[in-house]
Every structure is written in structure tokens, then in C-alpha cells.
Amino acid sequence: MSEDILINITPQETRVALVLQGAVQELHIERTQSRGLAGNIYLGKVVRVLPGMQSAFIDIGLERAAFLHVADIWEARSQEAANGSHAPIEKLLYDGQSLIVQVIKDPIGTKGARLSTQVSIAGRMLVYLPQDSHIGISQRIENEAEREQLRSRVQRLLPAEEKGGYIIRTMAEDASEADLQMDIDYLRKTWSAISQQMRTRPAPSLLYQDLSLAQRVLRDFVNEDTATIQVDSRENFQKLQQFGKVYTPSVLTKLAHYTGERPLFDLYGVEEEIERALGRRVDLKSGGYLIVDQTEAMTTIDVNTGSYVNGRNFDDTIFKTNLEAAHAIARQLRLRNLGGIIILDFIDMDNAEHRSAVLAELNKALARDRTKVSVSNFSALGLVEMTRKRTRESLAHILCETCPACKGKGQVKTARTVCYEILRELLREAKQFNPREFRILASQVVVDMFLEEESQHLAMLGDFIGKPISLQVETVYHQEQYDIILM
Secondary structure: OOEEEEEEEEOOEEEEEEEEOOEEEEEEEEEHHHOOOOOOEEEEEEEEEEOOOOEEEEEOOOOOOEEEEHHHOHHHHHHHHHHOOOOOHHHHOOOOOEEEEEEEEOOEOOEOOEEEOOOOEEOOOEEEEOOOOOEEEOOOOOOHHHHHHHHHHHHHHOOOOOOOEEEEOHHHHHOOHHHHHHHHHHHHHHHHHHHHHHHHOOOOEEEEOOOOHHHHHHHHHOOOOEEEEEEOOHHHHHHHHHHHHHHOHHHHHHEEEOOOOOOHHHHOOHHHHHHHHOOOEEEOOOOOEEEEEEOOOEEEEEEEOOOOOOOOOHHHHHHHHHHHHHHHHHHHHHHHOOOEEEEEEOOOOOOHHHHHHHHHHHHHHHOOOOOOEEEEEEOOOOOEEEEEOOOOOOHHHHHOOOOOOOOOOOOOOOHHHHHHHHHHHHHHHHHHOOOOOEEEEEOHHHHHHHHOOOHHHHHHHHHHHOOOEEEEEOOOOOOOOEEEEEO
């Protein structure tokens, strides 16, 4: 199945959409002001060592200190591999120490970036591990003979003085020796530049920044199924051509400059897809639908039959809806970039064969996902628990913010509830103070409720406290917001 990659570039933002058979499968957004940090290499300074948590906070020049766990310290890993245990973190680090670190997870919410002292530099075919010495191979390459052949090819190309290690990526399966050699030369040259800066710059300092999103498309996203890579900016198209000539010459034939009158994302319906991806409900072609709820702790996806009744019987309807939902769920995970713990609530199926078939279909649909996923079997409650590695913010977190009215609850108090709160607050105020008049400042809908359905209760309270009560509409107030002024 051929895949098209669309790159929309403006001075403030780069957006990439992967389109398969007319349907958007993935969305990647990188903003100039908040470019991702994963892959960046820093010379950091230890701010505080926490023996109780076997962790340390590292200053890498960001607003929040980054987090380093003992399991992500290269020296500790080496000791554990050799001796079966590693030294405690207080024996490995001390306050004020300078060390080279790499961001392995972007800051998310209130959490700082997560670090590792094991540096890796990704190329198109290979990943360079300057502190390691072995040659590893991607687990996606399963054929043992092919794995050994790739390892031998890379070893032959390495210079005699090479002390670092490499991980062979899946892209290397069909690579020529010239492509592999080009990758090795690029990675060694990059590490040499980083090493030079490490000796001359003070801590904290940025030593290496990962490629831009548009450049990473050429390095990581393109595969044999990619038909075209369309870029809607002439200047950036030329920059990508120059980058491709040096680094990814094999993809240049797929790179094209889009010159159409309609915006590129409008032509392929990507803008509409983005709007839908921010909603809770996802409609299925059969008439069923999904409800996606994203919270701090986990994401839940509920499957419903909706108006679908075309099966031979009710069990058949449920089975077909769940099969379609499995593909839709896999797509939504990629499209929204949902990570962490994910609970899937398929429609209950009594037939064990149906459950197995739905699970198999889900795993098949998830096979295209570039991000690591782990799926469990159906639980006793009929739920499927899964995890998807969280490496960057979800689409909703990038494009949206918490509602100032509901503060993330997803609901607001009714106008009547707010009216009753105001009445109770008026009574409390009347017992403590003795003003000439009480004035209620509230939203239009709350004031209307007081003037109409709750007018009798307001009048009764005025008589009880013996003070006049006036109403004033504040157009900028949301439904739950109010103030009581003592006149």
C-alpha cells in the first residue's frame, strides 16, 4: 500500500501528515518556539543527588531541572552486566559534577526531561553508540542468517581505530555498502564535533541538537511504501534537497515541491482530520463509534455499535463492529499520539473465537506503529489493557489547553447550582457584615435564573436578612464565576 507524506512548513510551525489510501494515519507537529528535546545531547551539571530515589536532578540549561535515574547511567548498567549489581547513585554522582547526558523523553506536563548518560546518535541506517563496543541489530529483523550477514557487512566497513558500537536499523536491510559507509562517516563526524565541544564549553551547554522534523522525515519516515514526499515551501524544499543529497540520496526521487493553488493540507483533508482528532467521538463506517477519553493517568477507548444492525444476528453485529473498531483504534493511537496506559472496552463478546479474532486484528493493525506497543489479552471484565511508549506530547496537548471554565473536568455546574451557592454565600456574609446592600455580579445565565425561576428564593432571602439584593451581569464571567459586593 503506497503512502504519501505531506510537509506543511510555515515560519512558526512544521506539520507532517502520513496519508495511506486517502486516510491520515499520523500527524507530527513541531513548533519553532517549543521544539522537542528528545535526542539532544547536553553537557549537564548535577544539581542534587537523591539517594532515596536513586535519582539525580541535572541542570541542562532548561527552565526545569532534568531527571536522571540510576538505571539510565551507563556506568551503572556496565557494572550490573558484569557483576549482577551496580553501585548506588551516590557513589557514581556528586553535586556540581559535569557530565554528558542525552534527553530520552521530552518534558511532559509538570515533569522535567528524562536523561540518560548513554549517548546514541541516530542515522538513517545505523545508530552510533560511542560508549559501547558491540554491534546490535533491530529486533524487527528476525531472520538469523540475515542478522549475521548485516553484522558482518557493517564490521567490514568500520575503521580499525573504531571503539564505538552500532545498532543496525531495519532501513539497513536493503542498503548498499555505499549507503552504510556514508552513514558511518556521518555519525563519526557528528560525534567528533560533539567531543570537541564537550572539551571546550562550560556546563550546562547544548552540544548537539537533533534534526528538524522535516529532516527527520527523510531520515526516519520514508520506506519502500512511500510514493511521494510533498513539501509546500520552495525554500525548505531546496534545503531538504541539499540535505538529501548529502545524507539520504535514495529518497530524492520521491521529494516534490507542491505548487497547487489549494493549501496542501486542505487538498488531502488533513485540516478536517485534525479537528476530528481533537474530539471524543470517532465514527466508524458501519455506523458504530468510539469514545476516546484522555486523562492524566490513562486513556480509555469505548466501542459502541451505534446504528449498525447489518449482521446476521446480534453476536455477528458485535463481532463486525469490534473488528472495524480494532483498525480504527490503531489509527487513532497513531493519529492522536496517545501514550502510556490505554484501556480498550470492546463490546462484550461471549464467543471465545470472536475475542481471539478481534485481538489478532488489533495486533495486526498495530504492527504498522513505529512506537513500541504492548497488548494484553482480554481481562476477566472484558477489557484489553495495552501500553504505548510515550516519547512526546499527544496531539491534544500540543494544540489545546485546559478549559478555564471547567479546569479540565469536562463539565461545569448548572446555573441553578451556582444560584444556590450564591444564596448560601449571601447568608454567610449577612451574618458577618452589615452593609447597606448586597450586589451579585454573575454571568448572564445565572442572573437570568435569579430573575425568573429563582426570583422567589432570592426575594425570600432578601426579606430574611433585611437588606436589598441587586443583580449585575458581568459578560466576561463564565457560568461558575461570581462575586458578592458589599455596598
